[in-house]
Each structure stands twice: as C-alpha cells, then as structure tokens.
Amino acid sequence: MRYLGIDYGLRYVGLALGDDETHMAMPYKTIDQTHEHIFDALKKIILDEHVEALVVGMPFSQGASREQEKIGSKASVSRSESVPDPIFQAFIKQLKSEVTMPIHEQNEQFTSQEAAKRLREGGGGDDHSVAAMLILQGYLDYTLTTNH
Secondary structure (H helix, E strand, O other): OEEEEEEOOOOEEEEEEEEOOOOEEEEEEEEEOOOOOHHHHHHHHHHHOOOOEEEEEEOOOOOOOHHHHHHOOOOOOOOOOOOOHHHHHHHHHHHHHHOOOOEEEEEOOOHHHHHHHHHHOOOOOOHHHHHHHHHHHHHHHHHHHHOO
C-alpha cells in the first residue's frame, strides 16, 4: 500500500511518500498554503502518486496517553509549535470530506526538532517534508512490529 505522510502546519504542510512493501518513507515536498490550496494539491498528489492511505501527524500534548506514546514516532513538535487542536480537528474533518481513503493519525511529537537535526547533519529535503517523513516512518515501523 502506498502512503502519503502529512505534517500539517498553519502555513506549511510537509509531505512524504512511503509504502508497506519497503517500509521506507522519503521526503516528498512542502506545500506553502499561501500559494496553493491544500486540498486541491493533496488530491492531485494522491492521484499522481497512486496513494491509497494518508498518515497525518497528530499534535499530541506532552502528556499524551500511554497508548498514544506507544504508537508515536520518536520525533515531534513541541507544544508551543503545534497546531492548536481545534484547527487541527477542522483540517482532519475537511480532509475526511475531501478524500475517500483511510486516514491514520500518528503522534508527531518531536518530529520538527528531529527534522531540523537531520538537516543540520546533511540530510535531504526541508524541515517540513522531513518531519512528514518521520511521521510516516513512525507509522510504517509501528505497522511492521504489530502486523497491521
């Protein structure tokens, strides 16, 4: 199955592609919402890249439940940088009305910091698409270890 990882932000939306055959996620691109309509762009990418499911980084707080922490990636956004919950929930609601495919939520805790660290160490992509890659890789790793 082909996945599109999404690191949703108020201005920038990082994207990554991956699949459950290779269990690898790669940075794809970043959408600047001041220049592109997010849902039109996502629908085009879904079609062009043959995406079958979405994995969206969920801004869990530092006090996330034990279950949320178990399924979370090692990376994430700090509470001060995360999208406010009502805005994120509105994004998810609109996304569900725009696309007809599975949408999985994945803990995005510390992905922005980890992405910045990887870029400083010479990794490719930009911090938003690398954060999306970390979100998607966390999901792929979780499904591999739990046989989902």
